[in-house]
Amino acid sequence: xxxxxxxxxxxxxxxxxxxxxxxxxxxxxxxxxxxxxxxxxxxxxxxxxxxxxxxxxxxxxxxxxxxxxxxxxxxxxxxxxxxxxxxxxxxxxxxxxxxxxxxxxxxxxxxxxxxxxxxxxxxxxxxxxxxxxxxxxxxxxxxxxxxxxxxxxxxxxxxxxxxxxxxxxxxxxxxxxxxxxxxxxxxxxxxxxxxxxxxxxxxxxxxxxxxxxxxxxxxxxxxxxxxxxxxxxxxxxxxxxxxxxxxxxxxxxxxxxxxxxxxxxxxxxxxxxxxxxxxxxxxxxxxxxxxxxxxxxxxxxxxxxxxxxxxxxxxxxxxxxxxxxxxxxxxxxxxxxxxxxxxxxxxxxxxxxxxxxxxxxxxxxxxxxxxxxxxxxxxxxxxxxxxxxxxxxxxxxxxxxxxxxxxxxxxxxxxxxxxxxxxxxxxxxxxxxxxxxxxxxxxxxxxxxxxxxxxxxxxxxxxxxxxxxxx
Amino acid sequence: xxxxxxxxxxxxxxxxxxxxxxxxxxxxxxxxxxxxxxxxxxxxxxxxxxxxxxxxxxxxxxxxxxxxxxxxxxxxxxxxxxxxxxxxxxxxxxxxxxxxxxxxxxxxxxxxxxxxxxxxxxxxxxxxxxxxxxxxxxxxxxxxxxxxxxxxxxxxxxxxxxxxxxxxxxxxxxxxxxxxxxxxxxxxxxxxxxxxxxxxxxxxxxxxxxxxxxxxxxxxxxxxxxxxxxxxxxxxxxxxxxxxxxxxxxxxxxxxxxxxxxxxxxxxxxxxxxxxxxxxxxxxxxxxxxxxxxxxxxxxxxxxxxxxxxxxxxxxxxxxxxxxxxxxxxxxxxxxxxxxxxxxxxxxxxxxxxxxxxxxxxxxxxxxxxxxxxxxxxxxxxxxxxxxxxxxxxxxxxxxxxxxxxxxxxxxxxxxxxxxxxxxxxxxxxxxxxxxxxxxxxxxxxxxxxxxxxxxxxxxxxxxxxxxxxx
Numbered sequence: 005x006x007x008x009x010x011x012x013x014x015x016x017x018x019x020x021x022x023x024x025x026x027x028x029x030x031x032x033x034x035x036x037x038x039x040x041x042x043x044x045x046x047x048x049x050x051x052x053x054x055x056x057x058x059x060x061x062x063x064x065x066x067x068x069x070x071x072x073x074x075x076x077x078x079x080x081x082x083x084x085x086x087x088x089x090x091x092x093x094x095x096x097x098x099x100x101x102x103x104x105x106x107x108x109x110x111x112x113x114x115x116x117x118x119x120x121x122x123x124x125x126x127x128x129x130x131x132x133x134x135x136x137x138x139x140x141x142x143x144x145x146x147x148x149x150x151x152x153x154x155x156x157x158x159x160x161x162x163x164x165x166x167x168x169x170x171x172x173x174x175x176x177x178x179x180x181x182x183x184x185x186x187x188x189x190x191x192x193x194x195x196x197x198x199x200x201x202x203x204x205x206x207x208x209x210x211x212x213x214x215x216x217x218x219x220x221x222x223x224x225x226x227x228x229x230x231x232x233x234x235x236x237x238x239x240x241x242x243x244x245x246x247x248x249x250x251x252x253x254x255x256x257x258x259x260x261x262x263x264x265x266x267x268x269x270x271x272x273x274x275x276x277x278x279x280x281x282x283x284x285x286x287x288x289x290x291x292x293x294x295x296x297x298x299x300x301x302x303x304x305x306x307x308x309x310x311x312x313x314x315x316x317x318x319x320x321x322x323x324x325x326x327x328x329x330x331x332x333x334x335x336x337x338x339x340x341x342x343x344x345x346x347x348x349x350x351x352x353x354x355x356x357x358x359x360x361x362x363x364x365x366x367x368x369x370x371x372x373x374x375x376x377x378x379x380x381x382x383x384x385x386x387x388x389x390x391x392x393x394x395x396x397x398x399x400x401x402x403x404x405x406x407x408x409x410x411x412x413x414x415x416x417x418x419x420x421x422x423x424x425x426x427x428x429x430x431x432x433x434x435x436x437x438x439x440x441x442x443x444x445x446x447x448x449x450x451x452x453x454x455x456x457x458x459x460x461x462x463x464x465x466x467x468x469x470x471x472x473x474x475x
Numbered sequence: 476x477x478x479x480x481x482x483x484x485x486x487x488x489x490x491x492x493x494x495x496x497x498x499x500x501x502x503x504x505x506x507x508x509x510x511x512x513x514x515x516x517x518x519x520x521x522x523x524x525x526x527x528x529x530x531x532x533x534x535x536x537x538x539x540x541x542x543x544x545x546x547x548x549x550x551x552x553x554x555x556x557x558x559x560x561x562x563x564x565x566x567x568x569x570x571x572x573x574x575x576x577x578x579x580x581x582x583x584x585x586x587x588x589x590x591x592x593x594x595x596x597x598x599x600x601x602x603x604x605x606x607x608x609x610x611x612x613x614x615x616x617x618x619x620x621x622x623x624x625x626x627x628x629x630x631x632x633x634x635x636x637x638x639x640x641x642x643x644x645x646x647x648x649x650x651x652x653x654x655x656x657x658x659x660x661x662x663x664x665x666x667x668x669x670x671x672x673x674x675x676x677x678x679x680x681x682x683x684x685x686x687x688x689x690x691x692x693x694x695x696x697x698x699x700x701x702x703x704x705x706x707x708x709x710x711x712x713x714x715x716x717x718x719x720x721x722x723x724x725x726x727x728x729x730x731x732x733x734x735x736x737x738x739x740x741x742x743x744x745x746x747x748x749x750x751x752x753x754x755x756x757x758x759x760x761x762x763x764x765x766x767x768x769x770x771x772x773x774x775x776x777x778x779x780x781x782x783x784x785x786x787x788x789x790x791x792x793x794x795x796x797x798x799x800x801x802x803x804x805x806x807x808x809x810x811x812x813x814x815x816x817x818x819x820x821x822x823x824x825x826x827x828x829x830x831x832x833x834x835x836x837x838x839x840x841x842x843x844x845x846x847x848x849x850x851x852x853x854x855x856x857x858x859x860x861x862x863x864x865x866x867x868x869x870x871x872x873x874x875x876x877x878x879x880x881x882x883x884x885x886x887x888x889x890x891x892x893x894x895x896x897x898x899x900x901x902x903x904x905x906x907x908x909x910x911x912x913x914x915x916x917x918x919x920x921x922x923x924x925x926x927x928x929x930x931x932x933x934x935x936x937x938x939x940x941x942x943x944x945x946x
Contacts, residue, residue, distance in 0.1 A: 068775045071772070083561075090558050298553045344819070
């Protein structure tokens with residue numbers, strides 16, 4: 005009589021099933037070379053991820069229960085389990101959320117959105133290309149993809165809202181979902197393109213030196229240029245096919261935008277304040293590395309200015325519950341992932357892969373290493389953490405088995421960026437998009453998974469050939 | 476032409492004035508015995524508090540700017556400034572916030588509120604007494620006043636809402652504000668009454684042993700009993716005079732409550748689930764100390780259960796922006812206060828006070844020490860932190876100058892609890908009430924200040940005489 009069960013009962017059955025799988029993993033024999041604690045944490049973490057993938061629970065519910073179980077079973081101490089809440093880059097995302105509301109509310113978001121629509125708004129695909137192009141243009145001076153997502157998101161958000169695609173009335177798929185997914189995918193490309201577009205890139209380039217690989221600003225950009233150029237054209241188009249917006253042609257949009265701009269009239273005082281605050285923040289973010297400013301403190305200051313100017317009010321704060329939900333699940337998953345790494349789980353996987361590859365031909369080893377590196381990202385809640393944990397191990401194995409060292413190093417560093425859309429938590433830059441409600445976590449596992457695959461295939465084929473050709 | 480200025484301009488003038496005071500403190504000569512860093516942090520912290528007291532900005536705005544300045548000026552590292560976000564007792568409050576919504580939404584809060592109104596609802600004062608009595612009844616088995624506030628708040632909140640006193644329609648002062656303030660004041664009394672009603676109490680009793688003072692469960696309760704009994708009757712009545720509810724007599728309320736209960740009918744499935752979850756959480760919280768459970772993990776588990784049962788949904792989460800605001804300001808002020816202590820500022824104040832008291836008669840020393848201890852709480856964002864930082868110093872100074880050791884020890888430990896309502900952030904138990912919106916932060920500085928004064932006067936007079944009499 006299973007077909008007579010209500011949707012709620014089916015959901016509970018699915019939850020029970022996922023839980024049973026988790027219990028089975030927990031009690032399975034601990035693999036050799038792993039501490040029981042690492043295995044138990046893995047059981048909790050993978051069950052939480054599985055619950056989200058099969059849509060048994062929301063990512064928030066899943067994370068909350070995972071954190072609780074990790075602490076109550078003694079797998080993690082409370083300090084370890086809650087450490088993510090104090091991570092400054094996570095707080096940066098949350099503050100960026102709040103500032104995005106200021107961009108919308110001040111009217112500035114509307115104005116910028118109308119200006120973009122006026123110029124590129126004849127088709128949804130055109131809008132998507134223009135967003136990604138803008139991202140690539142600002143990324144060399146923006147060594148934090150998290151902060152960059154905080155700049156792009158409010159504009160994409162305003163574009164969606166002003167095109168009549170909103171969360172509240174169920175029209176997210178009209179345009180908003182597609183544009184958000186495009187921008188998120190675009191961030192993986194812009195981060196891959198420049199040595200200075202993501203914090204882990206220069207760190208990785210430095211680590212490569214000890215293996216005799218010299219990577220300069222120019223050699224990085226040259227190596228990335230061809231595959232990224234290809235993907236720049238490919239990715240928005242593929243998304244258009246597999247995750248289509250409901251509105252595709254908007255021939256009148258530029259005219260409507262022009263009329264709306266005329267109606268908006270002169271730039272208001274709030275818009276000037278918002279623009280000045282925003283430009284100030286961006287300027288300090290760009291300077292952050294050189295002058296040792298903390299990016300989160302800069303964001304807090306920006307928010308403080310918006311609050312003093314009544315652009316962001318306590319009333320606005322009340323409606324930002326989503327930001328809290330995001331903080332909770334992201335901080336929890338980050339803490340679990342960091343501890344999984346600290347307990348040696350990640351390096352255990354790395355060395356197991358290495359062991360399997362001994363004695364095989366280099367192209368096969370190269371392929372296996374890159375594919376493993378990409379897919380292991382399912383378990384990482386930080387691109388930088390994965391790079392720090394696995395880059396050296398993988399690079400060493402690759403070079404030892406004969407893979408050309410520059411190819412191996414560059415491709416691993418590129419993969420650190422182009423695999424970032426494989427999960428909702430795969431990059432802190434994703435989080436602001438997911439938190440908006442335009443994209444469901446489950447959709448990223450599917451659509452983001454496909455984009456990751458496309459990125460990987462292009463880089464493995466065209467990218468590898470190109471790097472071997474120029475080096 | 477100052478009178479022609481708009482309200483907004485006046486507000487900005489006030490903000491400028493407060494900022495100027497802060498700058499003056501920052502650049503004033505650093506007092507001897509203090510590191511410049513400690514002085515600068517003090518300047519930032521006191522300016523933030525001042526801005527709230529004179530109502531120049533909200534506590535959220537003030538905290539955000541303070542944190543940003545502390546980091547950007549290099550006074551604190553980002554790690555130090557954001558550490559509060561990972562404190563498990565702060566997360567406990569935030570989760571309690573979310574669970575309170577479940578209590579309301581499931582209908583259970585309504586039912587309990589109607590039952591209380593049915594029995595004690597003829598007057599607002601009667602409701603206030605019944606809430607505080609309930610608190611005192613459960614507190615001996617509840618060694619966390621934070622967790623206890625999480626139990627009381629949803630009931631008080633339901634009482635307010637079901638009496639037609641709401642935030643949204645501007646009727647908070649009808650009944651809700653008064654009941655919230657009463658319950659918050661009641662928590663200072665219940666925490667003072669029992670050795671096991673607050674986490675710092677048994678820790679302090681243990682520290683007193685090294686000064687030859689033995690404090691047992693019974694001797695603590697006996698010493699606290701008389702002044703607390705007096706204050707139990709006094710405090711709700713004083714609040715009724717200085718912070719009056721707009722509705723005072725509700726002779727028909729019990730009848731209306733009975734009718735509403737009849738209309739509600741049988742206890743629903745959601746109410747049962749909520750009740751079972753809540754009782755389970757309370758049971759685990761009570762057991763937490765003995766079995767080593769983490770209270771926050773228990774709360775996360777409770778929230779997880781409510782989410783799985785759809786009593787708390789993602790839609791509910793969206794409206795919990797206030798909880799995020801609370802997390803931000805409380806975590807920031809806590810971090811600032813902890814670091815002020817770590818930089819030696821607190822002990823510097825303590826030793827300065829000691830130095831001034833050498834050679835004076837013991838009753839005068841006793842009075843000065845207790846009053847100082849009470850008022851220093853303006854700078855502490857944790858009762859336990861103040862006790863750990865100052866209890867030993869103050870106790871030592873007191874005993875050395877001839878204050879009876881038991882009197883000195885007990886009174887300092889009582890003061891650790893009864894001064895908790897002096898500021899919004901003075902106890903983590905306050906925070907959930909302030910975050911509700913029924914009480915404004917500025918009101919606590921005034922009304923809570925008066926209650927602290929009353930508590931202090933009763934303890935210094937009746938309390939001191941009573942302790943000397945029984946010992």
